[in-house]
Amino acid sequence: MLLPRRVVAPLAHARSAVERGLTSVEQRVDAWAHRRLDGLPTDGPRAWLVTLVVFVLKQAWACLFGALLLAVILATRLWYPDDAPLARNDLLTLAALALQVLMLVTRLETVAELRVVGVFHVVGTVMELFKTDVGSWSYAADGVLRVGAVPLFSGFMYAAVGSYLVRVMRIFDLRFERYPRRWVTALVAAAVYVNFFTHHWWWDARWLLVAAVLTVWARCVMHVRVLTRVVRMPVLVAFGLVSAVIWVAENLATFAGAWLYPAQAAGWHPVSPHKLVAWFLLLVISVVLVTWVHVPRPPAGAVTSGGTRDVPARQGRRRRAARSAATATAATTTNSAPTTNDAGPPLRGPGSIVGSADGVGDGAAV
CATH class of the missing domain: 1.10.287 (Helix Hairpins)
Known part of the structure; x- marks a missing residue:
């Protein structure tokens, strides 16, 4: 669902594929798509339908790494033998590593993006080590490619979120009106990360942190480039939609036995919708990590938080x-x-x- 506030079309200063930072493969895909879509209507219901279809396809393209990793997790659940010489967790780790290398070799991901993904590995693995130790969730005990009770493929699941965020920034040429100052967002993200640990012994501040997120990002609007149009969407709406998609993916992954929560030990059942709050807050950490590497850009001609006007x-x-x-x-x-x-x-x-x-x-x- 697009949930736009307003559509601005056509773009006054549409940037080329090169200027948007698309890889060489993505430039060819972009050119191919435009050759087939340029003749379609630009106004009316059909134009909206085309915009929606392209939006969904580009979202699927942005989450390519995560979708492939989830497909591998489901495939090993359905067809990988339990008595295979190579443990399933080790196979998942090797498959995730192969996917990461393939993304880089085929130029579907840049070296700069890979560095961001590496940060997600570290942040996610530290949290995994702590959470498995206190019993928040658990993994199968098989395999040798692990750190303590945490198989190494778990870091790639956090990296999948990072990969999506850095890819969606350039694929949709995202721009932001009234993006909050980054030092403020960093403080909020740090508080969220600390609360993931401290709530086991101290007061759980998650709802206070949710209120902080709503306050800090309340006025921020995201400009999403789809073909020659720009769709405006409140950033908080985007946070909620992405969190819901991650929650659905989590249900599929736990169904496939990638990990289990204590309540699922006796038999699988859907993850509680209450986890949406945790994913919403975790997404905030992810967004802040990405924006410290890829600085949010204002739309052309917009006034930035520093009072200057951005021009192409x-x-x-x-x-x-x-x-x-x-x-x-x-x-x-x-x-x-x-x-x-x-x-x-x-x-x-x-x-x-x-x-x-x-x-x-x-x-x-x-």
Whole structure:
């Protein structure tokens, strides 16, 4: 569901696939899709249907790593023999590693994104070690590729969330209105992370933290690029939708026996909807980690939290160059007599601007 506040179309400053940071493979996919979609209607119900379909397909593309990992987990549950020489947990670890390498080799993921995913491995594994020790959930005891009671494939499940977030940033060319200051979001995320540990011995502050998240991100609106249109969506709505998808994936993973909660030891049943709150808060940590590497960008022309107005990079360079040239020309005119020729009018010096009075617009250097 898109749940847009407003649709802005077409894009005034649509960036190319290269400018959006798409990999070479994704650039070819992007070009292929546009060749088949450019002739479709841009207004009316059919346009909305096309936008919705493309939105869903791009979301599926963004969560490719997580979807493949979940498919492997389900496949090993259905078809992998229990008495196989290689333990199932070890197979899952090797399969997850192979998927990660494949994503990198096929250029579906960049090296910069891989570094972010590595941070998720560390943050997730530390939490896993603690949570399994206090009995919040448990894994099968087989396999050798593990740290304590935690099989190494568990870190890839956190990495799947990180992979989705970094991919969705560039695939949808996400922009943010009124994104909160990052040091504030870092404090909230740190408090959430600490509470995941301390609530076992002290007061559980999760609802207070939920209120903090709602307050900090209340005014933030996300601009989602779909084809040549931009869909505006409150960031908190996006947090809720992604948390719900993760909860569904968690139900599939526990059904496949990837891990179990104490209440599922006697037999599997759906994970309680109360876990949605935990996933909502964990997603906040994930978003903050990603935004410290990929700084949230405002829409073109929007006022940032620092009070400055964002403009497209090329337009900004043109304006700076035009103003510099205009300043240099004015200084030359003031300090020296104009050069003339036999025809009469003064010759324009190099770099002078013909066009608007402030040197910005349709002018050209002659």
